[in-house]
Amino acid sequence: xxxxxxxVMDMTAEFYLSTVERIFKNREIAExxxxxxxxxxxxxxxxxxxxxxVEGANDDISAPGQCVAALGLLTGLPDSKKAHxxxxxxxxYGIFAGKSWRLNIRPLVLxxxxxxxxxxxxxxxxxxxxxxxxxK
Numbered sequence: 162x163x164x165x166x167x168x169v170m171d172m173t174a175e176f177y178l179s180t181v182e183r184i185f186k187n188r189e190i191a192e193x194x195x196x197x198x199x200x201x202x203x204x205x206x207x208x209x210x211x212x213x214x215v216e217g218a219n220d221d222i223s224a225p226g227q228c229v230a231a232l233g234l235l236t237g238l239p240d241s242k243k244a245h246x247x248x249x250x251x252x253x254y255g256i257f258a259g260k261s262w263r264l265n266i267r268p269l270v271l272x273x274x275x276x277x278x279x280x281x282x283x284x285x286x287x288x289x290x291x292x293x294x295x296x297k
Contacts, residue, residue, distance in 0.1 A: 193234065205236035211277035213244040215266055217251035244273055 189195040195202045212235060214228035229245045246269055251261040 191230070191234070204234045207235055208237040209242070210238070211242040211244075211273065212238065213246065213270060213273045215256050215270070216245075216247045217253060217256040217261075218247050218249050219251060220253045220256070222253040242277065 183189045183195075187194075190204065193204060195204070212232065214231060216223070216225045216228045218225055225247055229247075232243045232245060235243065246266065248256055248261050248266055251266075255261050256266055
């Protein structure tokens with residue numbers, strides 16, 4: 162647990178500070194003003210990718226409510242493709258590691274993925290033809 166928790170991601174200070182400045186201080190994503198490589202990234206243009214947000218009720222880094230607020234930015238996505246979960250007793254790290262992740266969150270996320278993949282998979286399957294016997 163501590164090896165993973167204390168691991169440092171290899172990124173430049175400039176990238177980290179730019180992320181803090183743009184995302185958290187200037188609120189570029191929250192205000193739909195996010196630009197990458199000179200092109201505006203319109204989050205409201207997402208129309209068919211299902212999105213689930215997960216928060217820890219005891220998160221001391223990202224207060225609960227921030228992730229679910231992101232769903233409101235997805236103005237082009239129907240509510241049927243949006244989901245949210247707050248994990249009781251979980252902190253920032255605990256939502257993707259440990260007991261809460263294994264027993265509650267992972268099965269929930271996998272179920273969400275399956276539920277939102279079924280229609281796409283069914284429409285992509287080739288038509289099956291019976292060979293050597295009649296189809297009922």
